[in-house]
Amino acid sequence: MSRLKLFTVVIVAGYLIGLLATLFVPVYVALLIPAGLSSLALIFYKPKHPMQGAKPFAEPIAPSQASTPLPSDLKDTVAKDPVWGPVLEYIGVLEDMLISEGQKDNLDNEIVEKTLSLLTRLQRVIPQLQELNDGNINHNIHRLVFKDLNGAVNPFLKLSGEAKRQNRRLLLTGLKDINSKISFYVESIEHRDLIDLQTKIDLIHERYNVQN
Incomplete structure (x- = not known):
């Protein structure tokens, strides 16, 4: 079994164990199980950079469409988070796997x-999800990354060229559905931010709009 497959098995196993644990402990506690197993797996798995020695794309990916890393300070903060670090x-x-x-x-x-993309x-x-710290959303995003997204791409890779x-x-439709779910969470965050903004503006209005 390749290191990538072994890493994936550990991730999925951690997710399933965490899912079962939600029956007995709070969600935020259950999420620590896959996070811990993911961190342990990362100690033994260090993916090789796929660009070295590999042939180029016939049509290179435009920079705007390729993965844009988070700012280093923000990435370091997320990487240290026990819930989101393994996801990142x-x-x-x-x-790395997709490019390779x-x-x-x-x-x-x-x-x-x-x-x-x-x-x-x-x-x-x-x-933003880290700041929101919603246990249900955290659980759903973990499932989206470790189970749904991985479960869509890996079976496709096993097919023959004609298949x-x-x-x-079929795969592109699945990716579109996953992207729509991400959009739902983005809209939820924006809605929350708008509510926070409206609340703060109302407070400012009450504080300073005093009739003399």
């Missing part, structure tokens, strides 16, 4: 670009 690390593993498989022509450019959205929203061509639209 696993996103990096998936990015694309260079080997196991994934076409559209699938690689759209999946990398999706992962970039996740990277950008994670700091991939015939079923690529």
